[in-house]
Amino acid sequence: MARPREFDEDIALEQVMDLLWTRGYEATSVDDLCAATGLSRSSLYATFGGKRNLLLRSVDRYVERRTPSIAAILARPVPVREAFAALLAEFIDQIVAGSGRRGCFLGNCAAELPRGDRAALAHVRQGLGRTEAVFREALVQAKARGELQPKADTDALARFLTAGIQGLRLVGKVNPDRGTLEDIVATMLRCLD
Amino acid sequence: MARPREFDEDIALEQVMDLLWTRGYEATSVDDLCAATGLSRSSLYATFGGKRNLLLRSVDRYVERRTPSIAAILARPVPVREAFAALLAEFIDQIVAGSGRRGCFLGNCAAELPRGDRAALAHVRQGLGRTEAVFREALVQAKARGELQPKADTDALARFLTAGIQGLRLVGKVNPDRGTLEDIVATMLRCLD
């Protein structure tokens, strides 16, 4: 042990994630990241090892933060359709209010990452997979409770909802109109009937 | 009149669009665009007026190219559900084959553009609106033919399908697995029943 860090690695990563989320990877410079975290270049490079590594870690961090908060909403003791309706309504609220106008970080990364960046795409894929798994779990339980049709394909539903939310949030970035988004959500939820 | 251009403006724009689509806006340099088009910087700047303008014009060009090809598929003399199934199947094929792995140019732009770039976002919004209008038109006609339920909300359906396709193509970029994509599409199409 010797001189201790003057910053909290977790907080710094949070700030990095936030900036990459808002501005995008390519449009964010290392100087920007230093400014956002208050770290010097040395500390940033020593701790995280460069811009690209920060992206990968930010993606993972986003997933770790986002998955439980989604799971919490779906764990409410209400019918699964209501639970998803609440989740989607929250997305709409955030988009309309402005805070959700930067889209989903995973979605932004998926769109911006070059096709050849397999490592980064794998992180994003894993993140989407985590969401999908949470959805599936909620759907399986709901099916066991008899809330879904017996022939309902919970795998397919989970995948559809995952993609649907990406579409919703993407459209919301460009067209943050409540009526439009509510149309999308209402139609989406009909798959649960 | 004097010295004529040595290149075709339309072809050059096409090549620009292609590169911006594949690589993204921020990751593409003006030198890259010169190389892709074969134009010198002078010609590029004189003709199009800089990188940002090229983006806006590329978005418009993409919409002009894409909308009719979608409309053509939906104009086939088959039930609207089959027509949409064919459209979505084509997207899946392109994704799985690889050519569709770069996503939708509009979607990529929506994701990458900063929230504050209102002009560019407006071009993207208009592009999505064109797709939505084509969808709506096909749905309205189908409804008149009695293919949809009398209470079907064609506006909402068109919006939902527009967003759903964005979600599908985004997910496809990260996870180009036919089974996953077919699950998404199958569930999506149920809104037309």
Next chain:
DNA sequence: GCTATTCTGGACTATATAGTCCAATACTCC
């Protein structure tokens, strides 16, 4: 062929960028 006019190659500028490096610093353990 001559001239006016537009186009083209590529040099040029000023700035931004990712990443490296080291001396100075601040702390812990003994």
Next chain:
DNA sequence: GGAGTATTGGACTATATAGTCCAGAATAGC
């Protein structure tokens, strides 16, 4: 308090970038 060690600030490098500029080239009209 001394020695060892990890951290920090910030200078530094080499390269890339968006956009400007102009001299020379190529053409149409006469």
